[in-house]
Amino acid sequence: MADIVVVGGGLTGLITALTLSHSPFQVAHVQCQQRDGDGETIRTTTISASGKRMLETLGVWQHLTAVPTPIEALKVADGEPSAGSKARRGNAFDLEWQDQDEPMAFVVPNAALLAALERHMRNADVERLTNRTVAGSTIVNKQAELTLVNDKGLIESVICDLVVGCDGPNSLLRKSAGIRQHKLPHRQTAVVALISTEQPHSNAAFQRFLASGPIALMPLANNLMSLVWTLPKQEASRYQACDVNEFNMAITAAIGDELGFLNLQSDRLVWPLKPAFIANPTADNLILAGDAAHVIHPLAGQGYNLALGDAAVLLDILCTASARGLPASHLSVLADYRHKRQFEVGAMSLATTSLNALFTTMPSGIARIAGLGMSLLNRSPAKSVFSAIARGGILAQANLLAGKLPQRDERWR
Numbered sequence: 001m002a003d004i005v006v007v008g009g010g011l012t013g014l015i016t017a018l019t020l021s022h023s024p025f026q027v028a029h030v031q032c033q034q035r036d037g038d039g040e041t042i043r044t045t046t047i048s049a050s051g052k053r054m055l056e057t058l059g060v061w062q063h064l065t066a067v068p069t070p071i072e073a074l075k076v077a078d079g080e081p082s083a084g085s086k087a088r089r090g091n092a093f094d095l096e097w098q099d100q101d102e103p104m105a106f107v108v109p110n111a112a113l114l115a116a117l118e119r120h121m122r123n124a125d126v127e128r129l130t131n132r133t134v135a136g137s138t139i140v141n142k143q144a145e146l147t148l149v150n151d152k153g154l155i156e157s158v159i160c161d162l163v164v165g166c167d168g169p170n171s172l173l174r175k176s177a178g179i180r181q182h183k184l185p186h187r188q189t190a191v192v193a194l195i196s197t198e199q200p201h202s203n204a205a206f207q208r209f210l211a212s213g214p215i216a217l218m219p220l221a222n223n224l225m226s227l228v229w230t231l232p233k234q235e236a237s238r239y240q241a242c243d244v245n246e247f248n249m250a251i252t253a254a255i256g257d258e259l260g261f262l263n264l265q266s267d268r269l270v271w272p273l274k275p276a277f278i279a280n281p282t283a284d285n286l287i288l289a290g291d292a293a294h295v296i297h298p299l300a301g302q303g304y305n306l307a308l309g310d311a312a313v314l315l316d317i318l319c320t321a322s323a324r325g326l327p328a329s330h331l332s333v334l335a336d337y338r339h340k341r342q343f344e345v346g347a348m349s350l351a352t353t354s355l356n357a358l359f360t361t362m363p364s365g366i367a368r369i370a371g372l373g374m375s376l377l378n379r380s381p382a383k384s385v386f387s388a389i390a391r392g393g394i395l396a397q398a399n400l401l402a403g404k405l406p407q408r409d410e411r412w413r
């Protein structure tokens with residue numbers, strides 16, 4: 001019987017099971033059927049420098065089938081670009097970070113990341129319970145009891161000390177534990193696609209805050225870019241369905257002329273955006289991680305980076321607990337996780353929600369003042385603080401984020 005059962009076959013569940021396999025506790029992993037690849041070939045994830053260090057240390061980064069693209073510069077602007085000419089002051093990419101010694105982040109196709117994680121899981125010290133869905137969860141004699149249903153409809157139960165719920169934004173484990181979630185209404189939808197650019201992107205990422213929502217372009221190999229365009233939900237449906245030429249003209253007009261004409265190179269996917277927060281990601285015998293614990297607006301590309309922080313911090317806490325002879329579900333483990341995650345998760349949730357609200361729902365005068373702040377920020381020392389946060393490992397500190405695995409104690413296992 002495993003001490004810890006990690007639930008969820010998404011990006012968070014896989015990295016959490018792999019990470020915790022380096023803890024002194026026995027780990028099992030519950031996963032529904034393999035992902036059907038819906039859109040994973042189109043979606044990309046921006047991984048911060050500290051997230052990259054963690055994936056490298058675990059041996060996952062080396063197995064990526066697509067070469068990650070380093071972000072060597074980040075260019076941010078607000079307001080509509082002025083047509084035709086070089087953008088006017090105030091509409092140009094006022095805020096710019098240039099890479100100093102190492103890239104602040106890397107863009108990885110989701111399909112390549114999932115494949116590398118899956119491949120690594122095959123050799124990990126993790127009991128795999130595949131093709132199973134969690135149908136219920138209770139606590140019996142201070143242990144968690146999960147009811148699993150397999151793809152043939154057969155029911156089995158699994159007992160463990162600690163469940164780590166990585167079962168996504170609609171987490172059944174969160175609901176079963178009665179943890180309240182505060183969800184913002186669905187007002188915006190992200191249109192996601194791959195595009196090519198007329199001018200070379202030179203490994204720069206672009207983000208423009210518009211009144212309709214932020215539009216971001218992240219660099220990929222072969223002069224492709226990954227588009228995440230946030231729009232009011234009805235507009236997103238219209239742009240998903242419209243003629244390709246109209247779409248190309250609309251995205252080129254939205255970002256400005258810095259990259260020349262933009263051309264759609266893939267299907268267009270849509271993602272309803274419903275940021276959600278919970279005050280406490282723990283309950284008896286349960287810890288939540290990834291989107292089960294926090295769903296943030298994708299404008300900063302930080303959702304999965306938070307999940308990496310969740311897993312790395314939890315590993316350190318479990319190693320300390322074991323050294324003190326405590327079980328994985330001990331109250332001090334839950335309390336430590338809650339305390340160590342609340343600052344980074346709270347700060348990212350607040351920053352992304354407020355930035356989005358500032359430019360989309362505030363009167364244009366206030367948004368303009370905020371825009372002026374961007375050019376001021378470009379010349380202020382605070383810029384290096386933001387840059388450090390984007391690199392990761394500042395708001396959350398853990399051995400893996402610094403590229404270190406916990407020392408194995410001879411008494412383990």
Ligand SMILES: Cc1cc2nc3c(=O)[nH]c(=O)nc-3n(C[C@H](O)[C@H](O)[C@H](O)COP(=O)(O)OP(=O)(O)OC[C@H]3O[C@@H](n4cnc5c(N)ncnc54)[C@H](O)[C@@H]3O)c2cc1C
Nearest residue numbers: 008009010011012046134167168290291301302303304305
């Ligand atoms: C448009 C967009 C762009 C983004 N870009 C970035 C980015 O650049 N950088 C970044 O860091 N983040 C980014 N994010 C956020 C990131 O994609 C998410 O944080 C991450 O994918 C969440 O993964 P997850 O595994 O927690 O959740 P999910 O992907 O939702 O996975 C949940 C898993 O749990 C399984 N599951 C659910 N219920 C059960 C059950 N009862 N039993 C068993 N299994 C179950 C599901 O099958 C699924 O496999 C972006 C998000 C969006 C929407």
